[in-house]
Amino acid sequence: MADSKLQGESIPLPEGLPHDVIVSPDARRAERVPPGQSRTRKWPVLDASGPPSIDLKTWRFRIAGLVGKEVLWTWEEFQTLPRVRVFADFHCVTRWSRLGNLWEGVSTGELVRRAGGAAASARYVLAYGYDRGWTTNLPLEDFLAEDALIAICHDGGSIPVEHGGPARLIVPRLYAWKSAKWVAGVELMAVDRPGFWEANGYHMRGNPWHEERYGW
Numbered sequence: 316m317a318d319s320k321l322q323g324e325s326i327p328l329p330e331g332l333p334h335d336v337i338v339s340p341d342a343r344r345a346e347r348v349p350p351g352q353s354r355t356r357k358w359p360v361l362d363a364s365g366p367p368s369i370d371l372k373t374w375r376f377r378i379a380g381l382v383g384k385e386v387l388w389t390w391e392e393f394q395t396l397p398r399v400r401v402f403a404d405f406h407c408v409t410r411w412s413r414l415g416n417l418w419e420g421v422s423t424g425e426l427v428r429r430a431g432g433a434a435a436s437a438r439y440v441l442a443y444g445y446d447r448g449w450t451t452n453l454p455l456e457d458f459l460a461e462d463a464l465i466a467i468c469h470d471g472g473s474i475p476v477e478h479g480g481p482a483r484l485i486v487p488r489l490y491a492w493k494s495a496k497w498v499a500g501v502e503l504m505a506v507d508r509p510g511f512w513e514a515n516g517y518h519m520r521g522n523p524w525h526e527e528r529y530g531w
Contacts, residue, residue: 332402402416420466443501450510457488483497
């Protein structure tokens, strides 16, 4: 955890943000911390097997499955896409919440539009990471929410590799394990399919406000 990421005592609020910043709905709640969670001012590092080695010259992001056309972007091409900024809270299933994160990147909706849109039969998404075949699944409606994005910046700086840089999926409305680090691509699907943690007992959706931590 970098010292520069240590927050102050006061909880960051959405008031006063530039008008173009998308505010995640949960960041407007009177009570920002979901059941069973505690606020942290740090940014803890958690992952399944450590950061992979990623060369930006060979980095690719792919959208495949039930879309109009499969699309593959290089890092240079990805940088030219329209960007959004999202103010959102971040809830880890291990019971800590980091409130008031400012993410910047490309909205998931923009990426799916550039892939010709989702097919009528698409209901779910499987996200793939560069870390040894890691995957996670989520409903398409959560993936395409206005506050979901492929983030390349956090709180004004590039995302550190230990936190999923150069790019990670951010889906603020679900527990943070759904926000795949080191994201390599997504596949739109008609039928839900468990990812790494889901196959090992975690919940298939992961709504923090319903404490959907485990699948039993």
